[in-house]
């Protein structure tokens with residue numbers, strides 16, 4: 001498996017619940033030539049389902065992400081427990097997938113535990129502007145930390161960012177991020193992904209316990225829009241500087257600079273609020 005190519009790992013992370021190697025393999029060869037989907041133009045979000053029969057859930061799914069979270073309608077859950085994240089210091093890779101910038105983790109990174117089940121951290125990536133909205137408000141950026149349990153269940157922790165002070169997590173990789181952006185400018189556009197070794201990564205901000213968060217059942221917010229992912233969206237936004245938002249956009253394909261899928265209908269779902 002070519003771990004150099006972040007998209008594959010992202011696809012694997014998100015497709016584990018489909019459990020089909022065939023899909024990942026057949027997608028891999030194509031993605032090296034061109035992006036399968038984008039956020040604008042002829043391959044934008046409203047066209048995703050028509051781009052590949054395997055993307056049909058993007059149009060027909062009833063559990064799609066992202067959503068607008070209406071706080072007054074969230075169901076308060078009395079069984080609150082602090083969600084503790086146990087991540088270790090590990091060597092990570094920063095990857096430009098052209099539709100997002102991602103950090104890929106090795107196998108033994110650590111985990112989050114929810115309802116007596118462990119979900120291992122596999123990958124994290126950024127969207128800008130945010131994908132989720134709270135009471136209709138969109139934020140400057142959103143971080144998705146993708147975790148997978150041993151039996152293939154996917155849990156995504158979403159952190160929203162408003163413009164303000166620089167984000168300390170991104171500050172630890174700002175030079176690498178800049179490098180990724182300038183590599184993109186200087187190299188052939190046909191390359192679909194670039195990877196840079198970051199070294200040991202262990203920001204304290206990613207280990208804090210989550211005291212107030214929303215939880216709902218959603219989907220991958222990129223094709224194939226696979227459903228039944230658990231989303232935990234942290235209620236309190238963090239800060240990010242304007243320069244950091246620009247640095248996250250710089251390495252992306254021109255059609256993916258605003259890599260946020262529009263909000264999807266809630267349908268019969270409920271959003272749960274956990275608060276201490």
Ligand SMILES: *[C@@H]1O[C@H](CO)[C@@H](O)[C@H](O)[C@H]1NC(C)=O
Pocket residue numbers: 020022023026027052053054
């Ligand atoms: C759809 O996925 C199946 C496996 O799940 C794969 O065999 C097939 O090639 C995929 N189709 C396309 C058009 O990518």
Ligand SMILES: *[C@@H]1O[C@H](CO)[C@@H](O)[C@H](O)[C@H]1NC(C)=O
Pocket residue numbers: 089090091199200
């Ligand atoms: C990270 O990689 C370096 C160089 O390969 C190695 O010396 C170091 O032990 C690694 N650290 C961790 C925490 O894996």
